[in-house]
Amino acid sequence: MKKKNPIIIGIESSCDETAVSIVESNNILSNIIIHQNIHKKYGGVVPELAARLHDEKLLEAFNKSIFVAKIKQNQIDAVSCTIGPGLINSLLVGCSFSKSLAMGLNIPIITVDHIQAHILVHFIKNANFNNRFPTFPFLGLVISGGHTQIIKVNGYFYMKVIGSTLDNALGETIDKIARKIGFNYPGGSSIEIYSKYGNNKKFFFPKPLIKGLNFSFSGLKTYILKFIENQTKKDPFFIKNNIHDLCASIQKSISDILIDKMNQAVIETDINRIVLSGGVSSNKEIINNFSVHAKKNNWDLFIPKKCFATDNGAMIAITGFFKYKRNMFSSIKISPYSKCKQIYSPTIS
Template identity: 80%
Template structure:
């Protein structure tokens, strides 16, 4: 393997067209084009997302190459998201990546989106503490489409200990935010308002799910009904209590996550925890996990915001590590919208 391999990572699993170029584990460029058009629909429109990826990928790649100050022929390998996510959006990115790899006569390495969120922690200076987690560790993946606790014994030796049985956390937060009256995506708005509220003003029941699995459907429904009933009795209830509502929601979510991760720590006897995925950039969640980690003598690793949300760098680092360990795949792997063990046998469920 070349001493300083250059990888381009292409991510198109949802509504961000993201391209990054890395030299080994160092970011040279990290371009993200956000599809703001979905805001007016209150959520991501899959067909529109795929069409916009098709229009924006070439621009993102050219900008990434220019920012990295390299030439196209300097690229050694193309890595791209193969799943899970919106299938048509993934197909656009995968087809583009195969064409790029073919044109440059270099390998293409398909990357699992969830694994990439975890392995982003091995990018140079990816974490707030600028260090790498040591194996084994527990990863809490929390994003718009995924909520999982994964035991990580190696770069590609992972076991799913718990997953959401219904809605993902990010999806849940966005639906609650919409009910409150915030535009999509609403997670950051809830976080912003929560800073000025009393997080003990309202209490919401925790989902009674055994083990390490999650369930947010009932939690979401309870809050939606709570807001509905209160608003019927008092039309200006939301306006009068907006800060306290948001703060109470944030606390409830943090309590659910910490309770589950604490169970995982006790079950596995592993005291190293990493947060991954877009929701891991939530400052209230980070703060509560920091308090938990300090109190329980755990090492906590949190990615910087630009590497927590979907990005090309997480795809590039995973591609680099697979290249380094000669983990090549067929170019004919079919993209998938949900996790498929057949493509990534080391990512197993209990």
């Protein structure tokens, strides 16, 4: 018999965060994240190394999660795990662990789409700065290291991608620009820190001319990289002397692109409720610019708190909770997928 307030464990291993969380309904009992800091010295995530570290750390994260939640293993009602998109070997580690746990405890397994979970994290109590849940319909903007998408959300499991990047994801673009400036991986936080003291109008970077609601960041990335390269040839100390203004101008350019596309999405859908998700949504410049724009244009804006913006097990657990309530269980024969699905639910208009 299904419980009214089930305890769900969520396991996330799509990239380089080993994360396990336990929720009871939409209340968090524990949220453990083990960061794989070793990738910094390689300038990016090494897939084989990430998978091996997940294999080493998942049991530790699981045990910590049980301890912090102050429950026993036999109190867990279902296991939810990320099935994709992400690094396939890392996903295989998480799925295999989840299958073993489900079989060992004789409980159902629930598979979760990583992008969908980023959006549904807003339905955890106090997960966003509004401390309230968004109401349907709304427009979700998912911006992270591997994903950039605009999603029309009519219900928990009625979502449709209406805009997506045609090339590089936003987080990936920022990291490559940061490396050119001289920052270590991941460089987004460094650009954010240095931008605080800069003039964001000092340097102008043209916006990509992409029709519809899709994004393209490869042209912007190439333009900025060549700009830095050319300026450095003229003045070897260009970066050092202009680092604050350079970072501020880069951040403004990116923020303007995102706001322009969301403006267009609001006009096309007649929906002014905006939900930000993904690691890049914790960027303070993006938060500030979206907040100012939302106030001027009467948007109802939802921004996740940082611990719920980056990859975490809580977003997997809460999605598992909603699936549990709807009997959306999975087969033990599940296989993960690496690429994004364009539609996460029945097609909606």
